[in-house]
Amino acid sequence: MSLSVALQVAQSALSARQTETSTVSRNIAGAQEPGFSRKSVMLSTIVTNSGQSGGLRVDGIARVTDSALYNSLRMSSATGMSQQSVLDGLTKLAETVGDTALEMSPVAQLGNLKQSIQAFSSKPNDTILATDFLRTANDMAAALNDASTLVQSTRADADRDIDASVKEVNKLLAQLETLNNTIVKGTQSGQDVTDALDSRDKVLLSLSEEMGIKTLNRADGDIVVYTDGGVTLFETTAREVSFAPTPTFDASTTGAAVFVDGVPVAGPGAVMPLKSGRIHGLAQVRDDFAVTYQSQLDEIARGLITAFAEADQLGGGGPDQTGLFSYGGSPAVPAASTLVPGIASQISVNPAVDPDQGGNLDLLRNGGINGAAYDYNPTNLGGFNGRLNEFLTEIDAQRNFDGTVGLDPTDSLTGFGASSVSWLESLRKSTTSDVEVQSIIVTRTAESLSNNTGVNIDEEMTLLLDIERAYGAAAKLITAVDKMLDDLLAAAR
Template sequence: MSLSVALQVAQSALAARQTESSVIARNIAGAQEPGFSKKSVQLSTMYTSSGQAGGLKVNGIARLSDSALYSSLLSSTSVGTSQQTVLDGMTRLAETIGDTELETSPAAKLGQLKLSLQNYASDPNNVVMAQDALLNAKNMADSLRSSTELVQDVRATADADMATSVREINSLLGKLEDLNSVIVKGTQSGADVTDALDSRDQVLLSLSEEIGISTLSRANGDVVVYTDSGVTLFETTARSVTFEPTITYDANTSGNAVIVDGVPVAGPGAVMPISSGRLHGLAELRDDTAVTYQDQLDEIARGLIEAFQEEDQTTPGVFQQGLFLGTGTPIPPSTVPSGIAADIRVNPNADPDQGGSLDAIRDGGLAGAAFNYNPAGNAGFSDRLQELVTAFDTPRTFASSVELDPDASLSSFAASSVSWLESGRKAMTSNVEIQSVIVGRTAENLNNTTGVNIDEEMTLLLEIERAYSAASRLITAVDSMLDDLLMATR
């Protein structure tokens, strides 16, 4: 090896080790940053024109990656976020049930009403018993109305959160467009784009929290992003994601759809519905879970109105609303009476504070004189009260669309509604816990594969220091030989 080649080898080695030292310093500094991946220097051997090895060449900076683990993390994150969103909503819906010992749920209020009527039937001339029955009837109606108000607030909140999620998605897509442009141009020019790749991965991970996605890698580091249902979210440029929020909700309100690149992906009319992400969870909560629970409350209200309806004593088979009133007339169980739980109230004709009579609970006649079961006005008359008590456990037909047994008594149907919500919440809690473990372990495995180990970096730094020292000694040796050569030629 000539002295010039030896000097070239030493100089290139020093430059390469300097680059490696700089990259290791970057690794150590970024070790605790979320999403930071380990960087390494790509080296190759340089050759002289005669084919002799002539030092080291820095070809670029590479980063560790694992596409399979990363794709799994995106998917599991989307699923976990969706499940957590639904669980949060169901936890709020469970406020209609509250502590079972406090008996605040509609089912508990129904039981209290039944008990007060049983007590009243045992002493039909007792004014205190009559007042207690009236109070429990009012509490029953209040419970259904307040439960409906909470359910619709949950839906309105979910709708507002959907608007927030859409804004976040559009913001992330904008960042993705900027980073993707830097990566493509940098890759084409041979620049170091590893930090931009890390940043893009973090943007995609944040995007997966909002909406389920899949990615496709292309030449020059380019990436294409689709929803998990196959609608294009990003390809060179960000696609438009739009949503029109609905401010006020009642049982008859339907929210709007989320539209990606002109295709509805969540909400009514979604032709390519997404299956994960916060946006999916919010849409499921707003349009499915909360709506089903509202329908159950409406069916309880309808069953209550029917159970307390009065029959015309002069024309059998003709019925009118009795102690409980709702908008319109009782609706057959083939159709869920949307929003009737929000309107149910106690007939003012039974309330002395509104000019009514307590005796009407015992005797009937709330719908008019023809509906009076006790025209003689006997103080000990209890037949009507016994009939009302029996009605709680009489089998009746409920709507089959509310995910409960359509052939049940009013009491068992109300209890089943509580069980439906609590069992659903319990199952979702279990799902969230399992998914949390999956996300955590996937993230841990990805970090173990692509992250920075400080001990390894420090060991590499020592090796580079020794290599740097060896290159320095080679330069010193070449310098000494050159000095000797010059002295010999004088």
């Protein structure tokens, strides 16, 4: 090997070791940064025209990746966020049940109402027991009103969260576009784009938490992103994700859809619906679970109104009319087996029986809220309890409910109320279990990905020592060449 070739080898080695040292330092600095992947220097041997080794060449910087684990983490994160959003919504809905010891739920108030009727029935001329009956009836109506308000508040919260999530998606897509352009241009010009690739992976992971996605890799590091329902979300440029939040919610309100490039992907009319992600979970809460639970509350309210309705006592064929409980459609009794959306928010105690509103407390025992034809005790007997016993029978009687609310359509009022609570608690329990399992999957997958692609400080320090020794060897070679050149110059003088 000639002295010039030896010098070239030493110089290229020093340059390569300098790049390696810089890369190791970069790894150590980014070791604790989330999403940072280990970088390594790609080296190759320079071969001269005569076939001799002419030193080292730095071909670029590579990063350690594991596509299978990364894709698994992205999908499991999307599923986990969807389930967590559903659980958060169900937990809010469960406030209508609350602590069973406090007996504030609609079904608990129904039990209290039944007990107060039983007590009043044993002493139908007792004003204190009549007043207690009126109080529990008011509590019953208030419990349904409050539960309905909470359900619609939960839907409104989910709608606002969808709006926030859509804004976050658009922000992430703008970041993705910038990073993707940097990667493509950098790859084409031979620049180091590994940090940009790490940043893009973090953006994609954050994006998957908002909505489930799939990706397709193309030449020069380019990427195409689709929703997990198949709608193009990003290809060269970001697609617009739009959503119009709904200001207020009631039982008849339908929330707006989320659109990607004009295609509905969540909410009503979604033709290529999302399958995971926060938006998917929030849409389920707003449009499915909360709506179903509201319908169950509405059916309880309708059943109460029907159970306490008054019938014509004179045989004149008059229609049944609302009695103790009234609603927006009073005095007409709601149709049997037919859901009346929002009736739980309308139900109230008829003011005709409330002395504080100018009513007559005796109408609780006697009936006649709708006039003399509906009076069950025309002689005003103080010991009359027939109407009260009829209330008890109606509460426990089998009746038909709307078959679209997710419960047995044939049940007693108390049984239907208990089934509604069981439906909600069972759904919340199963979702809690799903969230716990998915959380473990996400944690384990993230750990595996970090172990495979992350930085091990001990390994980097060991590598740094190896680089230092190689650097020293190259420096010694240069020193030796320098000495030989000095000797040659001295001999030539």
